[in-house]
Amino acid sequence: MHVPRPTASPRAAGATRAPRTGVHNADIARCFEDIADLLEIGDENPFRIRAYRNAARIIGELQLDLAGQIQGGRDLPKIAGIGEDLTGKIAEIATTGHCALLERLRKTVPSAVAELLKIPGLGPRRVRTLYRELDVKSMEQLLAAAREGRIRAIPGFGEKTEANIQQAVEARLLKPRRYTLHVAAQYAEPFVRYLRDTPGVIRVVIGGSLRRMRESIGDIDIIATARSSTRLMDRFVSYPEVKEVLSHGPTRSSVLLQSGMQVDLRVVPDESYGAALHYFTGSKGHNIAMRRLAQQRGLKLNEYGLFRGRTRVAGASEESVFGALSLPFIPPELRENSGEIEAAGGGRLPVLVELRDLRGDLHSHTRWTDGQNTVKEMAEAAKARGLTYLAITDHSRRLAAAHGLDPRRLLDQIDEIAAIKVRGFTLLRGIEVDILEDGTLDLPDSVLARLDIVIAAVHSRFNLSRERQTARILKALGHPLVTMLAHPLGRLIGVREPYEVDMLKIVRQAAHRGRFLELNAHPERLDLHDVHCRMAKEEGALVAVNSDAHSVQQLDNLKYGIGQARRGWLEKTDVANTRTLPELRRLLRK
DNA sequence: GCCGTTTTCGGCCCGACTGTTTTCAGTCG
Numbered sequence A: 001m002h003v004p005r006p007t008a009s010p011r012a013a014g015a016t017r018a019p020r021t022g023v024h025n026a027d028i029a030r031c032f033e034d035i036a037d038l039l040e041i042g043d044e045n046p047f048r049i050r051a052y053r054n055a056a057r058i059i060g061e062l063q064l065d066l067a068g069q070i071q072g073g074r075d076l077p078k079i080a081g082i083g084e085d086l087t088g089k090i091a092e093i094a095t096t097g098h099c100a101l102l103e104r105l106r107k108t109v110p111s112a113v114a115e116l117l118k119i120p121g122l123g124p125r126r127v128r129t130l131y132r133e134l135d136v137k138s139m140e141q142l143l144a145a146a147r148e149g150r151i152r153a154i155p156g157f158g159e160k161t162e163a164n165i166q167q168a169v170e171a172r173l174l175k176p177r178r179y180t181l182h183v184a185a186q187y188a189e190p191f192v193r194y195l196r197d198t199p200g201v202i203r204v205v206i207g208g209s210l211r212r213m214r215e216s217i218g219d220i221d222i223i224a225t226a227r228s229s230t231r232l233m234d235r236f237v238s239y240p241e242v243k244e245v246l247s248h249g250p251t252r253s254s255v256l257l258q259s260g261m262q263v264d265l266r267v268v269p270d271e272s273y274g275a276a277l278h279y280f281t282g283s284k285g286h287n288i289a290m291r292r293l294a295q296q297r298g299l300k301l302n303e304y305g306l307f308r309g310r311t312r313v314a315g316a317s318e319e320s321v322f323g324a325l326s327l328p329f330i331p332p333e334l335r336e337n338s339g340e341i342e343a344a345g346g347g348r349l350p351v352l353v354e355l356r357d358l359r360g361d362l363h364s365h366t367r368w369t370d371g372q373n374t375v376k377e378m379a380e381a382a383k384a385r386g387l388t389y390l391a392i393t394d395h396s397r398r399l400a401a402a403h404g405l406d407p408r409r410l411l412d413q414i415d416e417i418a419a420i421k422v423r424g425f426t427l428l429r430g431i432e433v434d435i436l437e438d439g440t441l442d443l444p445d446s447v448l449a450r451l452d453i454v455i456a457a458v459h460s461r462f463n464l465s466r467e468r469q470t471a472r473i474l475k476a477l478g479h480p481l482v483t484m485l486a487h488p489l490g491r492l493i494g495v496r497e498p499y500e501v502d503m504l505k506i507v508r509q510a511a512h513r514g515r516f517l518e519l520n521a522h523p524e525r526l527d528l529h530d531v532h533c534r535m536a537k538e539e540g541a542l543v544a545v546n547s548d549a550h551s552v553q554q555l556d557n558l559k560y561g562i563g564q565a566r567r568g569w570l571e572k573t574d575v576a577n578t579r580t581l582p583e584l585r586r587l588l589r590k
Numbered sequence B: 001g002c003c004g005t006t007t008t009c010g011g012c013c014c015g016a017c018t019g020t021t022t023t024c025a026g027t028c029g
Helices: A025-041 A046-061 A066-071 A084-096 A100-108 A111-118 A124-134 A139-147 A159-173 A181-196 A229-237 A270-281 A284-296 A318-324 A340-345 A375-384 A407-419 A466-478 A503-513 A530-539 A553-567 A581-589
Strands: A201-206 A219-226 A242-248 A252-257 A262-268 A300-302 A305-308 A311-314 A389-395 A426-434 A453-457 A516-520 A543-546
Touching: A025 A046, A025 A066, A025 A084, A025 A100, A025 A111, A025 A124, A046 A084, A066 A084, A111 A124, A111 A139, A124 A139, A139 A159, A181 A201, A181 A219, A181 A229, A181 A262, A181 A553, A201 A270, A219 A229, A219 A270, A229 A242, A229 A252, A229 A262, A262 A270, A270 A284, A270 A300, A270 A305, A270 A311, A270 A318, A284 A300, A284 A340, A305 A318, A311 A318, A375 A389, A375 A407, A375 A553, A389 A407, A389 A453, A407 A426, A453 A466, A466 A503, A503 A516, A503 A530, A516 A530, A516 A553, A530 A543, A530 A553, A543 A553
Parallel strands: A219 A262, A389 A426, A426 A453, A516 A543
Antiparallel strands: A201 A219, A242 A252, A252 A262, A300 A305, A305 A311
């Protein structure tokens, strides 16, 4: 099945407990975040706190494995934002699994207190006050204090704040949610259409992480220009699906929909449209870096424009903002402050792959297994979307729940595919064959040899050790008949963590053997991850952006795959299925 | 804690909204 049953998977433990061999960048980043939280509650120098947060963000996005680097006896490269002191702490965490500073801070403030920062409306100062005045050390104690009316008695707090805190804690116990891209889009698009229907409105567009095509979306950001902002704002907060109005001002408002999704609207004058769109698209890190760049040139960047003194020098369009800072337009998918500003400044921005560059799709399913449509219907739907070829790649026998194909049925399917003719369109014969636990394939070579495309996929034993899982996949990629590795991390966004594998080894094996790495475009997968797209590009492995469609409608998921590929800096030449069929066949023969 | 053709010291992104105050702190994005 393309979406296997969720399985429990332990989250990475904190980096500062027992020493262990596998310290990941995420662990180091988490440690720095925890330090920043505790320093903040301790009312430390805000710029010192910012340095830790900044470092955490940089490390979290870094491709280089820091602990591996140190354990291999190599020096860390110079990383902007990480100086002498933090380099030392990285080395400390990588070698000992502990950070002495964090341990020390935890003795002054219990780390459960830092959890309270996650409550919307509670920042460091209020958390500190609640801890000192009421000895509140946990969510439970905070909720009790609110219910008993003890919070309103503290100076600076009032009844309203107390009620808000109580509500926020209760809501948090219901679990905060993030949404996959396609779910967020389902909420966003009708809302945008509704807003466009307002008299006097000029423009309404989606920004934020949805525009950046991030794999999961926390809230929806909408930017608008209008002749009357108050009229638009009034209509915004009266949208029928609104459950609660979180804030309501003339230029900025936030609402909660019945689904729990938060939506923010920012309204600016039309001449500020580009600056506001840029600001509300983010990411936060990108915005900070851009404002700093402006500042270095004696300018000021905010959501109203780019200013020299009081004079606006740009802001009507995003292009004008970038241009006034001597930069080309940076596509939204790249705006993560992960080198895009430097690349833009140096004329090294990639020309990103686009949906219309795709010539075919190399992974799809039919009624032969767990798909909903026939081979012919899939072919016609793919052709209608402008593609010129489609590989039919149903499951192999091991996946019994999906009615996986045994050799006999696969041979029958090959015959059916050969008999189907769609003008100007080519069907490729394929299989998504299970990689068994020992790295061998679920079907004999004699059958696989009759196919154009052999996709190898892990659908079982997700919990093998990193070493065994990696060896299993490397062995499959070494099989002479394998074309490609399906969904390399096996994750389901928000449901199942990726399995433990050494992606660098896998990417290098793929590059060495000429195998493709799939970027599975299903919005719950988006697997390859964007950082591994960049890794694949650097190591010279080709990526195939595939729909893994189980129905004709799911062919439309390709747009999400392209979004992820763009986030991974991929260009047309980095993606295998941008090739024409003759070019693809030449690649496959190699 | 980081960083530097304005600086090795003195800066560090910017503005809106809420609630509790009577001019602003705290929080958020």
